[in-house]
Amino acid sequence: QKEVEQDPGPLSVPEGAIVSLNCTYSNSAFQYFMWYRQYSRKGPELLMYTYSSGNKEDGRFTAQVDKSSKYISLFIRDSQPSDSATYLCAMSETYKYIFGTGTRLKVLA
Amino acid sequence: DGGITQSPKYLFRKEGQNVTLSCEQNLNHDAMYWYRQDPGQGLRLIYYSQIVNDFQKGDIAEGYSVSREKKESFPLTVTSAQKNPTAFYLCASIDSVNYGYTFGSGTRLTVV
Numbered sequence A: 001q002k003e004v005e006q007d008p009g010p011l012s013v014p015e016g017a018i019v020s021l022n023c024t025y026s027n028s029a030f031q032y033f034m035w036y037r038q039y040s041r042k043g044p045e046l047l048m049y050t051y052s053s054g055n056k057e058d059g060r061f062t063a064q065v066d067k068s069s070k071y072i073s074l075f076i077r078d079s080q081p082s083d084s085a086t087y088l089c090a091m092s093e094t095y096k097y098i099f100g101t102g103t104r105l106k107v108l109a
Numbered sequence B: 001d002g003g004i005t006q007s008p009k010y011l012f013r014k015e016g017q018n019v020t021l022s023c024e025q026n027l028n029h030d031a032m033y034w035y036r037q038d039p040g041q042g043l044r045l046i047y048y049s050q051i052v053n054d055f056q057k058g059d060i061a062e063g064y065s066v067s068r069e070k071k072e073s074f075p076l077t078v079t080s081a082q083k084n085p086t087a088f089y090l091c092a093s094i095d096s097v098n099y100g101y102t103f104g105s106g107t108r109l110t111v112v
Helices: none
Strands: A004-006 A011-014 A019-025 A032-038 A045-051 A054-058 A061-066 A071-076 A085-092 A103-108 B004-007 B010-013 B019-025 B031-038 B042-051 B054-057 B064-066 B076-078 B087-094 B107-111
Touching: A004 A085, A011 A019, A019 A085, A019 A103, A032 A061, A045 A054, A045 A061, A045 A071, A071 A085, B004 B087, B010 B019, B019 B031, B019 B087, B019 B107, B042 B064
Parallel strands: A011 A103, B010 B107
Antiparallel strands: A004 A019, A019 A071, A032 A045, A032 A085, A054 A061, A061 A071, A085 A103, B004 B019, B019 B076, B031 B042, B031 B087, B042 B054, B064 B076, B087 B107
């Protein structure tokens, strides 16, 4: 079993939809949780960071961490075609992060 | 602007050849990392370095080597011992675990 599981997609949604992206993990020691967005042939860029459990909101993006269920989510409201990218979850207890395989999202205009 | 610069953007390697990928950062970050990205497999850690003149193997270090002679630089050499080197290579750095990685724009290596 992988330490971090993420549905690879692809996920296609119409413009304006609410998107839900998820990861599950097995290591209960993880404390730091992040979401990265990666456009094709580019390096990932940090979208959201959360420490321990709880929610965090930034504009159209909301990150949720449920440590009891070992489950993290990223919600994108009012999705735009420019949100079309691969979304990677990452988590860690120290300096070394473990990444999910990424979910490919396509927002249709 | 501070950031991480990876070069070259595209690299072609012949069989039996060693090649070196460059990674330079001006963020004054202590820790630097090399990841390999393959379709459907996510990012896999090759090597990382938390301070100058020290580095550790990651999950897939075989066939790769690194050096960390300067804080700003962390070059990766893909040796001929790496049997399947075609991939997208990403360099990253981090100052504090609270802020996550900053990534470079990547180098796409292809064996010809």
